[in-house]
Amino acid sequence: MLRTEICDYFGIEYPIVLAGMGGVSMHRLAAAVSNAGGLGVIGAAGLDPQRLRDEIRATRKLTTKPFAVDLLAPLPEMIRPHVTVMIEEGIKIFVAGLAVPKEFIATMHEHGMKVVVMCGKVRHAQKAEAAGADAVVAQGTEAGGHTGEIGALALVPQVRDAVRIPVLAAGGISDGRGVAAALALGAAGVVVGTRFIATPEAQAAQVYREALLSAADDSTTRTRCYTGKPARCIRNSYVAEWEGDPSRIEPFPEQVRVSYKNQVMDYTGEQGDADPFRTFMPAGQGAGMIRQVEPAGELFARLVEEAKTAIRKLNRAVS
Numbered sequence: 077m078l079r080t081e082i083c084d085y086f087g088i089e090y091p092i093v094l095a096g097m098g099g100v101s102m103h104r105l106a107a108a109v110s111n112a113g114g115l116g117v118i119g120a121a122g123l124d125p126q127r128l129r130d131e132i133r134a135t136r137k138l139t140t141k142p143f144a145v146d147l148l149a150p151l152p153e154m155i156r157p158h159v160t161v162m163i164e165e166g167i168k169i170f171v172a173g174l175a176v177p178k179e180f181i182a183t184m185h186e187h188g189m190k191v192v193v194m195c196g197k198v199r200h201a202q203k204a205e206a207a208g209a210d211a212v213v214a215q216g217t218e219a220g221g222h223t224g225e226i227g228a229l230a231l232v233p234q235v236r237d238a239v240r241i242p243v244l245a246a247g248g249i250s251d252g253r254g255v256a257a258a259l260a261l262g263a264a265g266v267v268v269g270t271r272f273i274a275t276p277e278a279q280a281a282q283v284y285r286e287a288l289l290s291a292a293d294d295s296t297t298r299t300r301c302y303t304g305k306p307a308r309c310i311r312n313s314y315v316a317e318w319e320g321d322p323s324r325i326e327p328f329p330e331q332v333r334v335s336y337k338n339q340v341m342d343y344t345g346e347q348g349d350a351d352p353f354r355t356f357m358p359a360g361q362g363a364g365m366i367r368q369v370e371p372a373g374e375l376f377a378r379l380v381e382e383a384k385t386a387i388r389k390l391n392r393a394v395s
């Protein structure tokens with residue numbers, strides 16, 4: 077058994093949650109993680125409301141287990157129509173990135189939805205709890221995608237001490253030792269992103285998967301050059317060019333438009349023009365641990381077994 081209070085809270089078997097990676101965590105990956113006993117999360121950032129509905133329905137065709145939807149919520153207008161879709165489709169767990177979705181929390185609760193908020197600082201977690209969030213994710217700077225400056229080792233216990241609601245840990249967790257460590261820090265569970273990109277179920281360009289397989293511990297960097305907000309991704313020559321003079325980088329969301337114009341946002345491979353020297357390839361520092369592409373269900377089972385082994389070892393150390 078590897079069980080914590082978050083398992084009953086979300087109706088899942090193991091305290092491992094798939095990161096709602098925009099464009100990457102689509103129905104196949106979300107369903108695979110849910111079927112393996114974790115919480116699959118659809119990364120719906122970038123989907124229009126109809127595509128969100130399609131993804132939810134496609135996920136339901138592949139699993140009868142609980143799953144969630146993640147959206148970036150920096151501006152209420154960005155997610156208003158999506159919130160209606162989630163309610164209509166009976167989504168019970170919502171994960172919000174980049175902001176506390178304050179305006180929608182009461183309505184979501186009325187419809188039996190739990191609200192989870194991604195946080196990079198203690199202050200963000202306290203704000204989320206005060207607004208009525210049901211759980212927070214303490215996301216360390218190691219994480220792929222938009223991320224803060226504080227390492228998970230320092231952030232998770234500080235968030236745990238600052239709020240009463242359940243805390244999940246994210247950032248750099250790529251094997252079961254990371255899962256065990258997060259639980260030791262006081263987290264009720266973990267959110268794993270980057271490691272799940274190296275699965276056949278992830279929607280990711282081939283060059284992106286290859287970049288992860290060859291990544292080392294220092295292959296990523298935090299840059300505003302793709303979206304205007306600091307995001308951790310694989311370092312390449314496009315990043316180096318912008319970081320040569322960061323004053324040219326526009327704020328969010330203008331810089332996102334610049335990136336689409338420059339055709340550097342196709343990390344999912346849908347347009348078929350991903351270029352490892354230019355394309356945005358969000359990835360965490362745990363990418364250096366990825367050695368192979370493996371089915372999400374097998375990877376999930378391995379994370380569970382490795383976590384149990386790590387915890388047993390620690391138990392022996394104190395007997």
Ligand SMILES: Cc1cc2nc3c(=O)[nH]c(=O)nc-3n(C[C@H](O)[C@H](O)[C@H](O)COP(=O)(O)O)c2cc1C
Pocket residue numbers: 095096097098100119120121146147148171172173174194215218219220221222246247248249250267268269270271357358359360361362
């Ligand atoms: C490709 C990619 C896309 C991401 N997109 C989102 C997103 O749309 N919304 C969000 O809340 N977090 C997003 N994240 C951050 C993850 O939710 C999570 O915090 C992170 O992946 C955890 O760290 P790890 O990648 O080291 O496992 C993304 C991360 C990656 C790698």
